[in-house]
Amino acid sequence: METKTKWFFTLLTLIALAVLGFFMPSTPFGEIQGVNPGDLAWMLTSTALVLLMTPGLSFFYGGMVNPKNIISTILQSFVAMGIVSLLWVLVGFSLAFGDSIGGAHTGLIGNPATFFMLNNVTAGINKDLAPTIPLALFAIFQMKFAIITPALITGSFAGRVRFRAYILFIILFVLFVYTPIAHQTWHPNGLLRNMGVLDFAGGTVVHMTAGFAALAGAIFLGKRNDYDLPERRANIPFVLLGAGLLWFGWFGFNAGSALAANAQAIAAFLNTNTAAAAAMLAYIFTDGAKGQKPSGIGAAVGLVVGLVAITPSAGYVTVGESILIGVIAGIVCNFAVSFRTKTSIDDTLDVFPAHGMGGVVGMILTGVFAKDVGLTSGNLKTFVVHMVALVVVATYSFGMSYLLYWLTNKIVPMRVSTHSEEVGLDLSQHHETYGFAYKD
Template structure:
């Protein structure tokens, strides 16, 4: 065992796990007040369900054996018979590698939650997570990251999850949104529950992304350093480009826009992080942001699919751009292990063609399989809440909870008002002074 590499992968795994609560804050801050609990719970529950699914059948379907280059087998249900202490090529235990991959299986389905918040039944979402993981996610992992996978043999480059994670989750988000239908009453563009949460979630995601991208080197080496550097540069580039686009089109910068641009950069560099130079990272950040911004502001209103928090516009579009541009900017100067250079470094069109094929294949597979799964599941349980529950909000309708305790406190104080006469005069006086403080009083001065 290489102790440094093993410790690095374990830390990276913890960072990737940390991304899921970060995403919960990001999405929870963006939605309206009546859907905060439902949104955050829908993201965070993935940590429980996806972990159990991974040890039950996920690892086996992804990495055990090979069936037609598409999926593994079921010889290691509950990871029985897996020698967790055996070493991989980077001299880390199989158990550590499995833990790292488990965290990807958590965050990927959490990403598409943002598309359907406020109108999808929690029960349907959980059932969809199970069948989607088995029928789509684990095969995608096998196709791209298993030695026997068809796309892996084809030579596709996906350093940390452009196809497996972001295009997969983004297209799933679009498909779910299309089948679910638009919200009955869309929130006002500025009706966000908590913008500081959005910034907090973005910051957590950015920090966690170093586990996502640098950790995918699976070793303490120069490629891990390069992945960390290119991830930082592409993210900063996208953030600034989105801000300038907001100023150009809306006349002012916005916090939501800056945070969205930040995520677009993180998404776009993911498939290319360990293969491109710093300048390649800048180019990917610029082009992905232009594409995502154009889709969200121009194309999305025209196609009529109500992706509530732009999961496809951010993860899907930027993931597609990053995956394709890996075939342009990948270079053996950065990563000598790749078979050929990208188009910009004299490698010709071959790698770019492979990247385009893999990207198109992923889009088609996820769109078709996702639609089939939805059609089947809708016969088992309703997909969408009824109109009354949607109007009330899923926090109350699905969970009987609310995010903002100050609302409940305000209602209690309102109910308390008619009973004030029952209390002693001196208590009434204290209550009135609290409600209407005297500005000249030292105790309340300046408050």
Template sequence: MKRKYFLAFILLALALTSLLIDFEPSATPNSVKVQFDSGDTAWMIVATALVLLMTPGLGFFYGGMVGKKNVISTMLQSFMAMVIVSVLWVVIGYGLSFGDSWHGIIGNPFDNLFFNQVGVDRSWSLAPTIPLLLFALFQAKFAIITPALITGAFAERIRFWAYLLFMVLFILVVYAPLTHCAWHPEGIFFKMGVLDFAGGVAVHMSAGWAALAGAIFLGKRKNQKNSPARITYVLLGTGLLWFGWFGFNAGSAMGANHLAVQALSTTTVAAATASMAWVFYDKIIGHKLSAMGACIGAVVGLVAITPAAGFVSIPHAIFIGLFSSVASNIIVSKFPKGKIDDALDVFSCHGVGGMVGMLLTGVFASKEINPAIEHQGLFFGETKLFFSHLLVLILVSVFSFVMSYVLFYVVNKITPLRVSHEKEELGLDITQHGEYL
């Protein structure tokens, strides 16, 4: 009953605040007025829709991997990320991520509450040819999918309401600061010259380390040998993810330009190479060529190329896809599953893939591909970029893991994170939602 009153209070407070806030659809001080480009705007509208499609795609990808009695709950976790984070982003998340910088660590959210001063007559300083509101909505889709990625680690054993609370806190405490540091012009990582084209830091590394923290905190499932419910769902989810990833990476060029084409190309070849490398490596070590392996390999390649997409050549993208796929495959096979139950290998795929991608961006980033970068990668004889990426990799890994573990601890104090063994045995679909396949 207390939860009902609390939820009613949240809805009432949201409604009243949205009516009372003094809304000004104008720009923030650090944005500039320009003439928008219709082609860039049209492409970014499409890219925004493509990135949103990735989250239901992820739902199918994860939903097909879990046992039959947990499919609905697993897919609903992704769907509810679209619901909750969309509102949270408009209310405060955008301001924390892209508001006026506080020491390069976090944004000031107060000027942009409820998208105040986020309008269609101004632009973000690093995306000058599209409306600021479109930029903010594009970034919202990145925030949506990040906590959804984490859910694969604690699949089949988390209470749904506890997951929703963790998701909100994760966006505010982990995702928003990392986004600000990496992508805001005053962010500390940005000012260090760190290159993250589309989300290696804020999305994949943060999700991977949070997933590991969640798997450790929640402990093992009673039965870790559930057969995948629908391999066909995994194939469908991979297709939707791959399709949406073109918006994720090519859209991060912030326009219909040569960088968008380059990012689309590197994304294509990295994913294909990684999928091929995964199944070939499986065959080399004596496993069968599986649909699951082909799908996981493709996603690992998509993850790894994300930070590098607009900075590296196509041959180097092939290397990134191949190397990340084999590295993740080895980590999956060597991961201590008997001790840490990362149910769907989120850390081994997204965490490791994101870290490999960040490091190899520091190796292969080229001014010939992107003249705007200040320093080239290690492959071209420069060391500064690589060591900056190595330092940030360490900092982000520690921050994401420690803060996520603290958040799991805090949420568990507020409301239990894990379902009872009896409910776990019955399945989350029926015990959490009263529904079943």
């Protein structure tokens, strides 16, 4: 009965939001002057590609967990599309890309009133944010980045988190971790951006924040009860399918971040594919050099690591440099995964070694290779700034996320009961099962 009451009040909150939306003034869509039709078509396509990444992630993660948790793991990614979409419309876009609170000189976080409920977003173009496409399209494109970031975190605590607590956590994460880092990195007045930090498509904003939040979550929630037992994978073909969908969608993620159908988008597209290929091979060849057999899991994780590492520099490096970035990331993250298994940290699907470390590698190498401003161009400043920003973002993402886990846990206990964990979250949290997963 208590749970029914809590869900009832959650439903009332959603209804209140719907009523608020009905009474909010809005600007109707119409013909917008100054739009480039080619850029418009490419960005519509890119936005759809980026959304596809989240279902891809759900298969990627779902295939790697114990069969008794496959539905819950997939659902955690799917529900992020619903929660974050509405949160982004309400206040998320405004916090990330609205006018800086305290004036342009601060650059810490956006004013929630600037684009509250996307007010004034449909009116036209914002030359500072996206000069050749409607601001509404830019807002939707950025929404997809905000959706996948908390979904990435779910792999770290798969198999032991309460669904209601997860929903509350991702709301807090988007408000207090994702949007401030997005504003600081991507807004024209952003603090990190004005320092000289380069993040073409989200290596810092998406993957480092998610990676360090995942590490905090794995530590906070502790080990699974069956952590020391042999791992049971639900469906390796799901993993490969998910990785393929991620690879496909990542072209919108990276090449779309040029915000135009131009030469930089082509470079980002080429570099994205090349780095993914190089990292996949480096990862499985490293496994072989360590005496392990090349595996489907290794190939899938390797290509994702390459996609992560090239993300911050995709539009700033040459194709040759993208090969090097992919190879370095594949080797580094392979050893990071191996090292994690020797610790007491139960990061279920190695989110931190893959996304956290992949983001770190990408951020460092962006400072090395970025055209005209990297170390290879004789410029030390960008590299130093990236090292400083790396420490700041890592510390903030980990520390604030840990605080949010603690706060969430005070409101809704985050970890399920021992019995619920033993029977699996599919059954205990959602009353569903995956095929004959429980029949030995």
